[in-house]
Amino acid sequence: MKLEQATGGEVTRRELLFGAGKCALGAAGFTALASVVPGMVSNAHALGGTTEKWPWPYQKLDPATTAEIAYKEWYRVFCGAAVISAVFGQLREKVGDPYKSFPIDAFIFLEGGTSGWGTICGANAGANIVTNLIIGPRISGTDDGMLMGSEIMQWYSTTALPRYVPKEPKIKADLPQTVSNSPLCHLSVGKWMKAANKELASPERKDRCARLTADVTAQLVTHLNDWKDGKYKTKGIIPAAGYGIQTQHNCTECHGSNVPSPPKAKKT
């Protein structure tokens, strides 16, 4: 779908539901979307890459099989690269290029919210990379890649995780599930560590992140299969719309009751 559609009724309702009662909406409202998504300049850069043709060829994958690969790959390359590897590893075999030429293992650095900084959970980052590489970036004429990535982050933030049960678990443990209310590593891991009373270095915390990585991968492949069948209707949103700033929607969790208002658009 095109982004213009994404500002329509359904998305607006979801967005308001998601953030309802938590934040004062920025006065700039949905018009702020125009600032995040200006008209794309059509001239591609002069030295266009050989893999910059979208969509990339995709063959449907089995979500459960892919999830188990992701679970195992976490122990080799951690969350972000494990998501990419689980999907692209199979597509290297089924399709070949452009998947063979994509340097999956470079994305180990997505671990720990990018090099350990606790920003975006690597599983979310990896999922966004996969959706935008396969479906294509906005400049290629569709917004579904970005919106599918956004939808996964929304699902991640509101779902009790991990729920994946490995076929070959690294440890025998009944792990608690927690809702992150955020796409960030720091909040997602921190809330789980508190609920489980397990430290960062514990085998349980590691296996929790491996299982969560499998969950995100299964969700991703389910969406991609629907998209391949022409059945995918994005529920993704651009969170900046409606808030006047790029943001999560649970403002009070960091800001408390004193949620600042972004500078307002001038009436013209």
Add this chain to the structure above:
Amino acid sequence: MKLEQATGGEVTRRELLFGAGKCALGAAGFTALASVVPGMVSNAHALGGTTEKWPWPYQKLDPATTAEIAYKEWYRVFCGAAVISAVFGQLREKVGDPYKSFPIDAFIFLEGGTSGWGTICGANAGANIVTNLIIGPRISGTDDGMLMGSEIMQWYSTTALPRYVPKEPKIKADLPQTVSNSPLCHLSVGKWMKAANKELASPERKDRCARLTADVTAQLVTHLNDWKDGKYKTKGIIPAAGYGIQTQHNCTECHGSNVPSPPKAKKT
């Protein structure tokens, strides 16, 4: 350098300086690093990619020229892809592959802190992608790619930005500089908008982000040139070390005075 060295004296001092007086250090202390960086499994995945040989060939670039390209590219592909495009676009010409086969434009989605969610600033994400693609991921035998990315995030978080003055500015404006104290888009953009009293959709906010993207790119290329000359000594850190969780170091900005302590490592 190898990561073992990164836990030594110099890095520890920097880390404590950076976070001094702001947070209670997690009791797990520096031993937590072992949880983030377990011994890497050496077997690469079976279908090894054609571009997964590191380091990628690099030729030194002019920081000022590259910064101006990044500034202009922001208006085509936004922060994250602009950083990648400014560096890889020139290397496509000077070197060819593997840069030609890397799908730069897919990374437009890094805009607005990944699909508008306000997480990691796309300029930081793009810089980490470049350092890890050129120098290589930890699994390739060096930690410099990740640590250079981490160093750039540290610099970004503590430097008054933007400071770049475009050669061909899109708008004539004297933009204020702000310190983000965070690698996150939401905090970086929000603090600037407040200081400038400019809304998200304003030409000034857009040009601020374009100039900041140029700043990050110049810093990145300066480090890469030093690395090429064998002169790069990382000042990057793994922030999880010392805090017992993956995190920024300005805990009180979100947590207030009530900074939680992560579950502690059991004495064994």
